[in-house]
Amino acid sequence: MINIAVVGYGNLGRGIEFACQKNKDMNLKAIFTRRDPKTLKTNSNAQVISVEEIENYKNEIDVLILCGGSATDLPVQSPKYAKYFNIVDSFDTHAKIPEHFNNVNKSALENNKTAAISVGWDPGMFSLNRLYANSILPDGKDYTFWGKGVSQGHSDAIRRIEGVVDARQYTIPVDSALEQVREGKNPDLSTREKHTRECYVVVEAGADKKRIEQEIVNMPNYFIDYDTTVHFIDKEELIKNHAAIPHGGFVFRCGETSADTKHIIEYSLKLDSNPEFTSSVLIAYARAVYRLNKEGQYGCKTVFDIAPKYLSPKSNEELRAQML
Amino acid sequence: MINIAVVGYGNLGRGIEFACQKNKDMNLKAIFTRRDPKTLKTNSNAQVISVEEIENYKNEIDVLILCGGSATDLPVQSPKYAKYFNIVDSFDTHAKIPEHFNNVNKSALENNKTAAISVGWDPGMFSLNRLYANSILPDGKDYTFWGKGVSQGHSDAIRRIEGVVDARQYTIPVDSALEQVREGKNPDLSTREKHTRECYVVVEAGADKKRIEQEIVNMPNYFIDYDTTVHFIDKEELIKNHAAIPHGGFVFRCGETSADTKHIIEYSLKLDSNPEFTSSVLIAYARAVYRLNKEGQYGCKTVFDIAPKYLSPKSNEELRAQML
Numbered sequence: 071m072i073n074i075a076v077v078g079y080g081n082l083g084r085g086i087e088f089a090c091q092k093n094k095d096m097n098l099k100a101i102f103t104r105r106d107p108k109t110l111k112t113n114s115n116a117q118v119i120s121v122e123e124i125e126n127y128k129n130e131i132d133v134l135i136l137c138g139g140s141a142t143d144l145p146v147q148s149p150k151y152a153k154y155f156n157i158v159d160s161f162d163t164h165a166k167i168p169e170h171f172n173n174v175n176k177s178a179l180e181n182n183k184t185a186a187i188s189v190g191w192d193p194g195m196f197s198l199n200r201l202y203a204n205s206i207l208p209d210g211k212d213y214t215f216w217g218k219g220v221s222q223g224h225s226d227a228i229r230r231i232e233g234v235v236d237a238r239q240y241t242i243p244v245d246s247a248l249e250q251v252r253e254g255k256n257p258d259l260s261t262r263e264k265h266t267r268e269c270y271v272v273v274e275a276g277a278d279k280k281r282i283e284q285e286i287v288n289m290p291n292y293f294i295d296y297d298t299t300v301h302f303i304d305k306e307e308l309i310k311n312h313a314a315i316p317h318g319g320f321v322f323r324c325g326e327t328s329a330d331t332k333h334i335i336e337y338s339l340k341l342d343s344n345p346e347f348t349s350s351v352l353i354a355y356a357r358a359v360y361r362l363n364k365e366g367q368y369g370c371k372t373v374f375d376i377a378p379k380y381l382s383p384k385s386n387e388e389l390r391a392q393m394l
Numbered sequence: 395m396i397n398i399a400v401v402g403y404g405n406l407g408r409g410i411e412f413a414c415q416k417n418k419d420m421n422l423k424a425i426f427t428r429r430d431p432k433t434l435k436t437n438s439n440a441q442v443i444s445v446e447e448i449e450n451y452k453n454e455i456d457v458l459i460l461c462g463g464s465a466t467d468l469p470v471q472s473p474k475y476a477k478y479f480n481i482v483d484s485f486d487t488h489a490k491i492p493e494h495f496n497n498v499n500k501s502a503l504e505n506n507k508t509a510a511i512s513v514g515w516d517p518g519m520f521s522l523n524r525l526y527a528n529s530i531l532p533d534g535k536d537y538t539f540w541g542k543g544v545s546q547g548h549s550d551a552i553r554r555i556e557g558v559v560d561a562r563q564y565t566i567p568v569d570s571a572l573e574q575v576r577e578g579k580n581p582d583l584s585t586r587e588k589h590t591r592e593c594y595v596v597v598e599a600g601a602d603k604k605r606i607e608q609e610i611v612n613m614p615n616y617f618i619d620y621d622t623t624v625h626f627i628d629k630e631e632l633i634k635n636h637a638a639i640p641h642g643g644f645v646f647r648c649g650e651t652s653a654d655t656k657h658i659i660e661y662s663l664k665l666d667s668n669p670e671f672t673s674s675v676l677i678a679y680a681r682a683v684y685r686l687n688k689e690g691q692y693g694c695k696t697v698f699d700i701a702p703k704y705l706s707p708k709s710n711e712e713l714r715a716q717m718l
Contacts, residue, residue, distance in 0.1 A: 085651070088651050088652040088655075089651065092532050092533045092651065093532055164718065167714055167715070167718050168711065168714055168715050171714055188718055193718045195526070195530075195659075197717055197718045198526070198702055199661075200717050201702050201703075201705070201706055201713065201717050202519070202522070202702060202705065204706065204717070205678040205681075205702075205705035205706045205707075206519075206671075206674045206675050206678050206705075207674060208416050208417055208707075209416045252664075254664070327409070327412050327413065327416065327667065327670040327671065327673070327674050328412040328667075328670060330666075331666045331667045331670055332666050333663070333664065333665045333666060333667075333670075333671050333674075334663070334664040334665075335519075335661075335662075335663055336660075336661070336662045336663075336664075337523075337659075337660070337661050337662075338659075338660045339657070339658070339659055339660075340576075340578070340657065340658040340660075341657045341658075342654075342655045342656050342657060343651065343652075343655045343657075346651040346652060346655055346657075347530075347651065347657050349651070350530045350531060350651050350657075351530050354529040354530050357529075372713075372714060372718055373702070373718075374701065374702050374703040374710070374713050374714070374717075374718070375701050375703055375710070376701055377698065377699050377700055377701045378522055378525050378526060378529075378697070378698050378702075379525075379698040379699055381525070381526065381529035381530075382525055382528065382529045383529075383532075386698070386699070387492065389525065389696075389698050390491055390492055390495055390696060390698070391491070391492050393521055393524050393525050393528070393698075394488065394491050394512055394517045394521045394696055394697075394698070
């Protein structure tokens with residue numbers, strides 16, 4: 071059994087609880103929280119412990135999974151805890167990955183620990199597919215589409231508008247764009263041609279819906295470059311129809327191997343729950359990190375550095391006989 | 395530059411020639427053939443050399459790519475040449491992979507060489523996707539569909555029928571089955587429900603078409619379990635419309651992470667040329683084998699054992715900054 075602990079008990083932490091139930095070699099031993107441990111209601115027998123005490127558990131935990139956010143939690147937590155634990159995180163601020171990698175790598179190397187950062191589906195499985203497909207078809211073009219799914223960042227941006235009580239924003243790939251790519255037409259697609267945005271918004275009584283709608287559709291960076299639809303709904307409907315956190319997307323590579331000989335590689339995900347799927351990827355990489363550390367492979371890794379065999383509970387012989 | 399040589403100059407060997415033109419770090423240095431070298435018309439400046447002389451070139455070639463067949467060529471060639479060269483092959487007799495692995499591994503380990511076997515798309519990229527997806531969604535179901543594409547084995551089987559001059563057999567996935575899987579319905583599908591087979595057959599003048607059609611559709615192992623359509627065409631039409639060797643397929647994993655929370659992972663390939671795509675995968679793994687050997691990682695590997703970063707010409711820093 072591999073002893074797992076999480077730091078943070080939000081959607082990702084709960085996802086790890088579920089994932090440990092699906093993986094027979096995983097034992098969720100502890101949940102570390104910044105909240106008062108007594109106030110946490112969990113779905114497993116894991117001990118709930120204040121994160122203040124985490125260093126006392128460094129000999130009991132094989133892999134620590136960091137379930138905080140990329141903005142402020144992980145840049146601090148991952149390098150800090152990589153001194154005491156093998157860790158996995160889902161750091162997803164693409165532009166800051168090199169800096170984060172270096173910080174975690176230093177901590178892990180100095181302490182003979184193994185870390186995997188930026189694990190999930192994007193970055194993560196989508197990145198892997200971009201790398202494999204680019205290596206196979208060097209003369210080609212990449213396309214990534216996201217959705218249909220809830221974008222947390224865009225939902226939050228709507229919530230910050232005056233008069234808005236709550237909101238859910240769906241990112242939706244444009245079907246005709248997907249079809250053009252799938253048919254090998256290699257289109258040049260603008261931002262607007264790739265995705266639309268659909269918003270479900272709950273407002274305060276008497277709020278100016280016209281003004282709110284204009285603020286949304288014209289919001290720089292978030293909405294102005296997209297065709298955006300705004301639906302005003304009441305709180306009950308939001309809870310009833312928009313509580314789930316689905317997501318997914320498509321990664322394409324379209325390339326030529328010789329004149330007029332085209333190939334299309336497509337990878338897609340359709341996820342009922344973005345955090346539960348991400349947690350399932352994190353658990354598979356926790357298994358890898360555990361094994362790499364046992365082999366003396368220390369330092370920080372990404373999905374690019376880890377051979378696929380390390381993710382599976384099966385032996386190398388079983389994998390060759392059953393899966394190749 | 396990585397110096398590449400091939401053994402065998404059929405469709406795969408020609409595909410390697412094309413792939414070396416698309417990859418700036420690859421130099422196709424030699425083509426080893428069992429034929430009289432003078433009779434070979436090639437599409438590159440590579441030296442054409444009798445395979446009898448291959449051992450004389452062991453210090454000039456970084457990676458030897460074996461482009462023969464799995465039935466009789468590779469079981470002999472791969473273990474034999476792994477004594478003198480780093481090798482890559484596309485051995486695809488699934489049931490015999492463990493034995494082939496052991497034979498190649500022994501040769502390579504004894505001689506500090508690195509080998510990658512069963513590289514291509516199935517086995518190869520499809521296997522990788524099965525492994526990743528199974529590791530992420532342990533509670534789930536796998537589906538593999540092949541096509542639309544030319545099955546060489548089935549085309550050959552038709553050609554062995556008395557009165558048949560030539561034939562091309564297409565394997566076609568059943569759309570409604572694909573849709574059920576894509577919608578997460580987890581259907582139980584029989585062989586007949588997954589694929590149909592379409593045959594284009596050229597017969598001798600005066601041949602008994604009725605008998606030939608019956609022999610095809612009732613052929614054990616190859617056709618009897620499928621809905622098979624037979625079209626009789628003339629040689630000109632076969633050459634004009636059925637000269638290409640397209641293929642492809644779909645790998646699905648449909649799984650649950652908690653009650654009623656489903657996820658679907660789909661990987662698909664649409665290939666204008668089966669051998670050119672396979673060759674492009676072989677070349678990416680030749681790069682990996684070259685690097686692994688430089689690092690002292692000897693012995694036989696499969697796609698499961700090789701970290702993705704080794705396939706790309708980009709540095710680890712570039713990969714993290716640009717592709718993660």
